[in-house]
Amino acid sequence: MPLLFTVVTAILLTACAGADSDSAVGGTTPSARPTTTSNSSPAQSPIRPSSPTASPTPSTAAQITEAVTHWYQYGGETAMVSLIEEAVKAETGRPNQNEDFDLVILNFSGLEGALSTAQLFGSIPDPKTQRTWSEAIDRLEEGAREVQASAPEGRTFQSPTEAGQALRGWSTFDEGLKSLQKTQARFDRAFGLKPPSDPWREQ
Structure with missing residues (x-):
């Protein structure tokens, strides 16, 4: 049995050798055509950085409440309270309508500072509140400017024209x-x- 195994193995080896020999005699195998490998990579479109996404405008009631609370707690309350207090102080310069002659002292310096601070803040993220807040700033500033412009220069008493201008200014105020x-x-x-x-309590 071992002899048979050896013979079979030899025959297989001989057959393989013969096949290799026939292949060599049959002719010259054409050499494979060299392939050209391109080193250039396909052009790639430049990557454009995505633009930053703006914070969405609050739309739901919960979002608006959260945004308004943030505005109020991070300086908005202080700006509003300061504006109220300085407006109340500025009113001490309003003449007494029951007196024919009333000596008053106009002092809007504190109000001007409070107005400047209020204008530094962004819009209140609630349209109704923002509308009244913006109107308050505009009317107070306009009224104070007109009252100051009515003050006589180098004289103690106002002319009728200046007195009328002062009344219009206080009305706007x-x-x-x-x-x-x-x-x-x-x-x-x-x-x-x-x-x-x-x-609003007088200081």
Whole structure:
């Protein structure tokens, strides 16, 4: 049995050798055509950085409340209270309508600073509150400017024209005070936000 295994193996080896020999005699095998490998990679379009996505405008009631609360707690309350207090102080320069002659001292320096601070803040993320807040700033600034322009230069008494200008200025100032009151009421009623003490109390 081992002899048979050896013979069979030899025959297989001989057959393989013969096949190799026939292949060599049959002719020259044509050499394979060399292939050219391109080193250049396909052109790639440049990658453009994605533009930053703007923060979405709050739309739901919960989002608006959260955004308004953030505005109020991070400086908005201080700006509003300061504007109220300085507007109340500026009113001490309003003449007494029951007196024919009333000596008053106009001092809007504190109000001007409070207005400048209020204007630095971005819009309140609630259209109704922002509208009254913006109106308050505009009317107070316009009214104070007109009252100051009515003050006589080098004289103690106002002319009738200057007195009329002062009345118009104070009327515009009153519109600003009303808008400021609406703003504070809106914060309290709609969002539960209010100062710890009454800023309208005369200082």
